[in-house]
Amino acid sequence: MHRATHSQESNHGKWTLSSSDDEPEESGKPSRSPTGASLDPLPRYSCSEARKASHKRKANPVSFEEEEQGTRQSPVKKLKLDKDDSGWCLSSSDDESKPSQKIKAEREGPGRKPRPPQTQDDERGQSTSGQDKYKTPSDSQDPWDLLHAGEPFCFYLTKVRGIKPKYNFGALHIKDILSPLYGTLESSVQFNYCIDVPWLVKQYPEEFRKKPLLVVHGEKQESKAKLHEAAHPYEHIRLCQAKLDIAFGTHHTKMMLLLYKEGLRVVIHTSNLIHGDWDQKTQGIWLSPLYRRIQEGASISAGESATNFRADLISYLASYNSPTLREWMEIIKQHDLSETRAYLVGSTPGRFQGVEREKWGHLRLRKLLREHTTPVPGQQDWPVIGQFSSIGSMGADKTKWLHSEFRESLGTLGKGAKADIPLHLIYPSVDNVRTSLEGYPAGGSLPYGIQTAQKQPWLHSYFHRWKAETSGRSSAMPHIKTYMRTSPDFQELAWFLVTSANLSKAAWGCFEKSGAQMFIRSYELGVLFLPSAFGSETGTFSVKENIYAKSENPQSAFPVPYDLPPERYSGKDRPWVWNIPYVNAPDTHGNIWCPS
Template identity: 55%
Template sequence: MSQESQHGKWTISSSDDDDDEQLPPSGARTSKPHPPAASAHSSHRPASPPSIKLEPAPATVEVKPEPTNTTDSSLAIGSEARQLAAKNQLNPTKYETSVSLAGKRKKEVSEGSGWALSDSDDDDDRDVKVKSVSNLPKRAPSPSPKTKKAKVENERPPSPHGRTYYIDEPDDFFESSLPCLNDTYRFYLNKVTGLDPKYNSGALHIRDILSPLFGTLKESAQFNYCFDIAWMVEQYPSEFRDRPVLIIHGDKREAKARLLKQAQPFPHVGFCQAKLDIAFGTHHTKMMLLWYEEGFRVVITTSNLIRADWYQKSQGMWMSPLFPRLPKDSSESAGESPTFFKRDLLEYLASYRAPELQEWIQRIKEHDLSETRVYLVGSTPGRYVGSDMERWGHLRLRKLLHNHTDPFPGDERWPVIGQFSSIGSMGPDKSKWLTGEFQRTMTTLGKSSLRSDTPMHLLYPSVEDVRTSLEGYPAGGSLPYSIQTAQKQLWLHSFFHRWKANTTGRSHAMPHIKTYMRASPDSTQLAWFLVTSANLSKAAWGALEKNNTQVMVRSYELGVLYLPSAFDMKTFPVSQNPFPVSSSSGFPVPFDLPPTSYSPKDQPWIWNIPYSQAPDTHGNIWVPS
């Protein structure tokens, strides 16, 4: 059968599976402490249904300690969408006015719709790990071997983004002195290659974060979803490059074996496997724990530990102050912040039930985190009842907004703005999760209840946003919204708004950042702001079950919540011109406010269908297999 809307027409196979996955039986989890596991690598995991292949094929590329900027090893890293993007960049399909896609599409839709569905595509609610590099996009055949040019660079059209669009980071891209930072909020964007330098003012690259400017590093822990270990090691300055690094990951079986293989040249790299006891969950948290001779620091970010995430994408991060060591014999409550950040961070780390993290837990207890002015909002896998329901996910956010904010006249006109890079299944209509359960959390201010008339704006890039981006179509590899999910929730697309950051000069760096906030109708104030790893999905935020007496969370996520009360403010003023960074007290929102609604011609980016009607800024088209 087919469905049609202003966003296109799809041909839907009768064999498509239902959105609701069958879950293994599991009891509810409570706050009762769990004994440490004997090994973080030996716990049993429930098997995934055979129809969804979660694990990557074994790597066939040798991992070298010092990779080049773009190598075939990148094809074995990350989700299927990311590997597709990497393959497309190495072997692009060039745009031709007479190009034929015969044999590439397994299901055809009406001409001009631009949306098609392959029989081999799996339902995708999140960043699903790759099935096989054989599913990556094919290269269009050259008209003739004689016309093939020797260098890819010679095939590139003039870039609309300027001369620096195609080049790697210049020598002065990394800070040689302490950058101008916004120490009030400690919220930073990443540096983006190819932009005017003023738009990187106050922004940070991973090399800046790990540099000696911020401390003499003794040891670090890297929590993440996606790793390129050789590249990660190269980002540490030479004097710290052999210091111990603990990798906290969620890979299992073949994927875990591939990750361990990556680390073979680096004996200082150790591993801790996060327990994923509920099907379809991921370890999506992105955090650095940095232990220095001078103290301790926490960095919570939205970037994976791969080069592509720190190159031409929009990312965000919170960097803590340098936490000093407490005097010996300090009490257990010493070093706590008004936001109870220390308690909540220790609780989050304890949820892993991992012996490998015990030393880090002890280190945190020995440091003074009292300067922290943000609240921790995390997710950990489990089913929770009673008071434990408010420990994780969006119910944790709801509790913080209830306890630490106040309603004010006209607040119902302050829209909820959510911005993310991936979208999960939310049911056949908006009331199933989004506008009931999730919107109730997002509209909470003190004791005020859900206001159904509060606007909700969801920012997600359109096809045109991706096509004209710095990376072109491969940027869509970081936006894994699948056709299988999209065609079952057409109602969602009426909420969509464009990704625009013209005031920051960053519109063409596609977002991998995830932010949620309440903004005033005139876009000059914020009621609160959250930067997090959590995309728009029930797996990340949790979903109520059993007549709202239980909440189920699938994944590990982590973010920080900014509330005005913690900064002695009633609201946050919005910085209207955040670049170059100055002493302005405004909050640096990473996109334009107010958001711009999709036009009738706009379509949300769908990563696993072809786009061949127009070339991207590299002169390529997007043709998934």
């Protein structure tokens, strides 16, 4: 594909601006910063530029005091966009809020020095920071209590280091998911975008570390060679490359298939297979029931759920066109998935017409909402909330995609007429990131770039802060992605989706040929929760106000992982943009952010 590019000089360095509207949100590009500087030291796994910058800053933090005293030349002067209605501008730091008292006290305490966040595991799989370690299973919780805490939705958050223990109740670490307490593992598949092979191997219990493991990835060229090199010492690991023939597409799906002696389990989640994603971030997990093997001689339809989950999962695996994954399609057919009450919503790369057009992406969501929801009076005006950790190009204005095809899909309820529904978008502000557990390096998992942000200042008027005080996770930056339809008072849900798909056309797809064709660049996967599948008499879920409390009616109370109503950006708030510096206010570790 030909791409027209031009360069633009600014106070932030030289940028190359692409004409493509669909650059992926977590693309594995060469390890160069916006200024062309090499981002060393690099992590031992391939990942996005933003994550490499984060890794560099964790390994070599720049302290706020150092900057204040002038021992370093300031890397930035202020950059502003043209004024717009939202009052949003891209500033290095002149308008940053002043250090909070807590951060200032930490920074000015006796003998206080900036402390870099934890970077990687040592040879025993433990943190080099000397801070609290995870136990397996989580703390002293009974493993069956952990599973029970997520019922009936089988929806969980990941455990976060550094928050109060009560806020980790019912949360899972990857070591919990792979624990022998949940089954005797025989083999497994890990689908993911960013993979640290040595770290991943250490997450399996010792008795399972040599069981056959298939890793499905989207790496190419140098990144692929690096992954193969990392996997070479492990004879039990096979690699399967997802085909990505369309430019700027990524293999962004995050799923585990765990085959036990006792049955099969499917895990669909939002975490990359690296330490940082399971440490101090808010992530989502859907953990299926244990699927037992079907009796020999049973009918071909045995084991299918009312949500058609088994057939949809097999169809998703078939889209890879991989002989290796065909083996797993046969394994799935041999198990009883009838207990599944969630719907599968996936994306695969390609151009789709006819009956295939509604099979993937946002049209898949639209089809499910049209066929399995029923609007109630007044529900047509209920707002949609989207929450994500990265953003692609939306076009020159809201009508190009966001307010047309995408909002129409998310706004579908049964076969009723579409209304001009409100749209609330939740994405961390600069101050959210600065005051987070990880500090500025948390922004490496929020790869919204200056090149994209400059082209769509209109989008930022929709933005709301990340706020999760009721779950104790406001300081754990989100890598989870969720979408839902809520009542105007935010007390009820028409549906809820947790997925790997960020806010981008590459992930969700966009129309071509006047809507006759759906074009998708990336692999994505999520699960949709509909009230009808959970026996709701009202056709809605209530919002569970305290996600840790036992509900009187658990069938209809959904544990939304952040606070409602969403809190709109203030006049001083700006969305986090990863590849510009923030130097005038320290983060929770006393450091500043210089991505170059």
